[in-house]
Amino acid sequence: MKAPRFDYEKPKTLESALELLGGNRDARVLAGGQSLGPLLNFRMTQPDLLVDISGLSELAETRDEGDAVVLGARVTHSAIEDGRVPDPSRGFLARIARGIAYRAVRNRGTLGGSLAHADPAADWVTVMALLDATLIVRGGSGERRLPAASFVTGPLTTRLRTGELIVGLRIPKLSSQARTGYFKFNRKPGEFADAIGAVIDDPQRGVRRAVIGATEGAPFVIPDAAELLRSGSEAPISKAVTSAGFHAGTYEHRVHCAAIKRAVARLQ
Amino acid sequence: MKPIALTVNGKSVEASVQPRTHLADFLREHLRLTGTNLGCEHGVCGACTLMIDGAPARSCITFAVACEGADVRTIEGFDEDPLMDALREAFSAEHALQCGYCTPGMLMSARDIVTRLPAADEARVREELAGNLCRCTGYVGIVRAILSVLEQYRGARLS
Numbered sequence: 169m170k171a172p173r174f175d176y177e178k179p180k181t182l183e184s185a186l187e188l189l190g191g192n193r194d195a196r197v198l199a200g201g202q203s204l205g206p207l208l209n210f211r212m213t214q215p216d217l218l219v220d221i222s223g224l225s226e227l228a229e230t231r232d233e234g235d236a237v238v239l240g241a242r243v244t245h246s247a248i249e250d251g252r253v254p255d256p257s258r259g260f261l262a263r264i265a266r267g268i269a270y271r272a273v274r275n276r277g278t279l280g281g282s283l284a285h286a287d288p289a290a291d292w293v294t295v296m297a298l299l300d301a302t303l304i305v306r307g308g309s310g311e312r313r314l315p316a317a318s319f320v321t322g323p324l325t326t327r328l329r330t331g332e333l334i335v336g337l338r339i340p341k342l343s344s345q346a347r348t349g350y351f352k353f354n355r356k357p358g359e360f361a362d363a364i365g366a367v368i369d370d371p372q373r374g375v376r377r378a379v380i381g382a383t384e385g386a387p388f389v390i391p392d393a394a395e396l397l398r399s400g401s402e403a404p405i406s407k408a409v410t411s412a413g414f415h416a417g418t419y420e421h422r423v424h425c426a427a428i429k430r431a432v433a434r435l436q
Numbered sequence: 437m438k439p440i441a442l443t444v445n446g447k448s449v450e451a452s453v454q455p456r457t458h459l460a461d462f463l464r465e466h467l468r469l470t471g472t473n474l475g476c477e478h479g480v481c482g483a484c485t486l487m488i489d490g491a492p493a494r495s496c497i498t499f500a501v502a503c504e505g506a507d508v509r510t511i512e513g514f515d516e517d518p519l520m521d522a523l524r525e526a527f528s529a530e531h532a533l534q535c536g537y538c539t540p541g542m543l544m545s546a547r548d549i550v551t552r553l554p555a556a557d558e559a560r561v562r563e564e565l566a567g568n569l570c571r572c573t574g575y576v577g578i579v580r581a582i583l584s585v586l587e588q589y590r591g592a593r594l595s
Binding site for chain 2: 169170171172173174175176178198201202205206208209210218220222246269270271272273275276356357358
């Protein structure tokens with residue numbers, strides 16, 4: 169289908185973008201458009217105004233803060249895949265990026281856009297919760313910092329307030345001993361995932377986390393996953409997946425258990 | 437209506453567009469460049485894939501109004517391109533098309549694979565092609581065609 173009518177503005181500064189977003193009209197942010205484009209074409213969303221942020225160069229910036237790397241919200245999946253931006257994760261983010269949708273989508277789709285869209289099956293929603301990243305958000309009343317682990321509250325629903333914009337992500341650096349594992353079930357490469365398992369074991373920083381992703385809402389974070397990370401232990405995995413709201417014996421329960429189990433087996 | 441100025445197949449284009457018009461409709465309906473095909477219109481089938489600033493992109497979920505200053509290249513813009521010539525020949529030799537609807541988008545992704553991933557093997561070519569659907573060929577000929585051009589270009593780089 170074709171998108172409904174909307175107005176379009178491409179502000180040159182963050183201030184004018186925030187002004188447009190904070191106005192009286194039903195405005196949506198257009199970043200790479202790889203999720204918003206389909207939603208508009210399906211007419212699932214019918215905003216009055218699109219605010220195109222592709223002219224805001226400060227949202228494409230990256231910086232090293234010593235114990236963390238800050239990536240601007242407009243950094244694309246393919247920039248991460250190709251290693252064109254600083255990497256806090258010892259290659260983990262690049263491996264994830266390669267599995268997001270398709271190259272033509274990754275060339276335009278952005279980190280901030282993916283998180284703001286908050287599809288439960290999106291890779292960054294799960295991965296940023298796993299890495300305990302922090303979202304840097306700007307609105308009319310200034311800057312807020314929100315933990316990625318609690319940013320998504322439901323399907324396509326986040327803690328962003330009307331008029332706010334994600335400007336960047338602060339991602340802690342993994343230590344040299346860190347190992348990460350990831351597995352997602354999808355019908356073919358690039359499809360939306362039925363289940364995502366993500367695990368990290370970083371003893372030097374005392375981080376042993378797991379995330380059950382591609383749920384029906386928010387990612388389910390297991391902050392202390394030491395027991396679950398011990399290979400071969402099925403019971404704690406099954407228990408965690410049950411706690412995430414999946415009933416034992418269902419397809420969803422089994423596929424999420426398998427995703428976590430395979431993520432643990434792939435720790436590297 | 438919003439004014440836009442961009443480059444399409446090497447030529448400067450100025451036009452006035454409705455913000456809701458996506459790039460593929462703009463190319464097909466306004467510029468009469470009908471080589472870009474539309475399939476699903478939500479970014480899944482890959483038929484509308486073309487190059488924006490040298491990288492493959494979906495023209496059905498890219499709005500024309502957002503392409504101000506962009507360098508857009510459609511299948512018509514590759515007539516003088518030796519690599520695209522090699523791909524077209526290989527597609528023909530390997531029966532990599534039947535109805536041809538997916539072919540323009542398929543050639544865009546194929547060209548991207550050959551230039552970006554010169555060491556790609558069959559498994560990688562198949563992974564990279566996941567975003568371009570073909571309902572005729574079963575992909576065997578398409579994969580063979582791309583592998584044969586990869587092979588040619590590897591040879592050319594060595595010599």
